[in-house]
Amino acid sequence: MAEIVSLDEAVERAIHDGDAVAMEGFTHLIPFAAGHEVIRQRRRDLTLIRMTPDLIYDQLIGAGCARKLIFSWGGNPGVGSLHRFRDAVEHAWPVPLEIEEHSHAGMANRYVAGASGLPFAVLRGYNGTGLETLNGGQESAPTIKPITCPFTGETLTAVSAIRPDVAVIHAQRADRSGNVQLWGITGVQKEAVLASQRSVVTVEEIVDDLDPRPGAVVLPAWTVSFVAVAPGGSHPSYAMGYSTRDNDYYVAWDAIARDRGTFTRWLDEQVYRVPAGQL
């Protein structure tokens, strides 16, 4: 049953060194405040899982929180590279980063398998790509394998389930019992929460009643571990109905992240020196 706590307490209790953590939100509702709190608490050796690493994982990777990244598209949307991600892959700075990469369709289906309590999902995908070769081999645990349909004999692709220790998402709101409601582009958040052992949900606000919204996803309180209020907690991403995407910030991030020095100063000023509860 969801406990409503402060963000620093939620992160403290839910996320531990070495955990596999999925912070989801497909362009919309990205849980930046929670990500910054993880950096502030100096978590280490995390396996970070996310379809689109975006600025949030550029920041966590640059801060040295991650040992491994599982993802499907690692760019700054419409702007260019994620420079901290590239520096980690190309030069092992600040620490080496192991990567496991998939396509969006593959990642989405891996979450579906995790949420469904199944060991794998089936799709038509990857055939002939380098990703199939990379992830089908025996060097590490394979995550892509061919599978024969038992009804038609057709060869399809199986992808292994993702089962994170913790899912972290941002939603528009929760009620006082901890039922969570999100709407607009809802991405893979429902699947990520249901696939995970624990979850942290930051919300714009807590309300008395969750009146219905078109297309909303509701996560009942008993599927969520912690709810924390973090108004504006998805900035520079956005929360439909509360804020708009700060496209200027995404553009400005390119210069901040390009250089180790400017990034380190950003970390210091915007994260480490910010007291708990004010991120």
Next chain:
Amino acid sequence: MTAPQVREVSEVTYTADEMMTVSAARALRDGMTCFVGIGLPSAAANLARATHAPDLVLIYESGTIGAKPTQLPLSIGDGILAETADAVISVPEIFNYWLQPGRIDVGFLGAAQIDKFGNINTTVIGGDYGKPKVRLPGAGGAPEIAASCREVIVVVRQSTRSFVERVDFVTSVGYGSGPGDRERLGLTGAGPQKIITDLGVLEPDPRTFEFTLTGLYPGVSAAAAKERTGWDLAVAAEPEIIAAPSPVELDALRSFSRESQ
């Protein structure tokens, strides 16, 4: 990034990028369903909707179907896409229910590297996979868009760096190593039908599936296109001279760019 080249034809001045975007927009027919990649493809698809194809259905991988943005989105999930969409659905659903069964007419993709069989690399360049010279963003939705849309159009600036004999990594399959490969791999769509560049248009040879220069923009020579291609580019006997952007096309494109700034 190439320096903008300004050309003047019948008093209309435009850049090479504008010509490319207009040319890509013209490749989309009204009423089509189009899976849109971000960047150049998104600009072209929105231009098509604003000009000759008002009923073009724009589908973004964020789960927005039938988006009608009035300004160019920076990402595939800007709020304006969700606010104007006919339907907003989850990410597993967009790939499993909509893309995978072959419901979508055209996939509109960009590329960092592309080879003569239309295979696309957006993963790594140089070195080996574990220690690449350049780490690119990766696959995103592209492998399955390239596999399952009924056809694919690629929009990419042409240079010897981007147009290579063989891609360093196959992120998304075009025609593999030639005829028969798509069937052998079980890819359900027809594959890339056009590569639209800042110099002209390439189309696959119907027999060999090797991309051949079939169209050139005003003032661009086949020799210039060959020079900016990393393989021995075949040229059609008489490449079509593609019309310069009309004032209507340019106005629509520029008003989009202004509003996005």
